[in-house]
Amino acid sequence: EADIYQTPRYLVIGTGKKITLECSQTMGHDKMYWYQQDPGMELHLIHYSYGVNSTEKGDLSSESTVSRIRTEHFPLTLESARPSHTSQYLCASSAQGTPNYGYTFGSGTRLTVV
Amino acid sequence: DAKTTQPTSMDCAEGRAANLPCNHSTISGNEYVYWYRQIHSQGPQYIIHGLKNNETNEMASLIITEDRKSSTLILPHATLRDTAVYYCIVRAANSGYALNFGKGTSLLVTP
Numbered sequence: 001e002a003d004i005y006q007t008p009r010y011l012v013i014g015t016g017k018k019i020t021l022e023c024s025q026t027m028g029h030d031k032m033y034w035y036q037q038d039p040g041m042e043l044h045l046i047h048y049s050y051g052v053n054s055t056e057k058g059d060l061s062s063e064s065t066v067s068r069i070r071t072e073h074f075p076l077t078l079e080s081a082r083p084s085h086t087s088q089y090l091c092a093s094s095a096q097g098t099p100n101y102g103y104t105f106g107s108g109t110r111l112t113v114v
Numbered sequence: 115d116a117k118t119t120q121p122t123s124m125d126c127a128e129g130r131a132a133n134l135p136c137n138h139s140t141i142s143g144n145e146y147v148y149w150y151r152q153i154h155s156q157g158p159q160y161i162i163h164g165l166k167n168n169e170t171n172e173m174a175s176l177i178i179t180e181d182r183k184s185s186t187l188i189l190p191h192a193t194l195r196d197t198a199v200y201y202c203i204v205r206a207a208n209s210g211y212a213l214n215f216g217k218g219t220s221l222l223v224t225p
Contacts, residue, residue: 102148
């Protein structure tokens, strides 16, 4: 019953390729986030957006970029993938003004750069 | 946002109550206590949150001490599927900052 969708679920790609990880939500949430997580490690915020045309970098420096042209869509792009980008990328959304400001997460994209 | 301290790991027998503690001694008056869990690298899942009163939902109960400096998440009848990393997060409801999940507590439910 996920209302936030990430594609692809798994991606293996060669070094130097450009990739875009998709994230879409159908809940009308204004805030969206990208987290990066290596196996067994903490979640690190890499990008967030408070609404259309708003994007900010998170706590962890990342070579990726994001865009927010539509409320429901928050894609993440790597212009030139490297093995150091191998990780899991998790997208989330939340709504300002709701009682709990709860986050809803997607299932994640597991990226392997070879 | 106030800092939280959680044990690194805990074990619990299946069918028993799992009590996960969290210390947040620097919590401010407008900050809520949120609990999330992450099952085997899936996206974290919201469990429950509270301000000062105890809260209960279909997943868990949250007990907050009167001075609000600590709280306990209770899973009343733990199952094997409750094995996960549990995150305690303190944050103002209208905070402009994204959630910082920290290391959490790795709960292992055993048969």
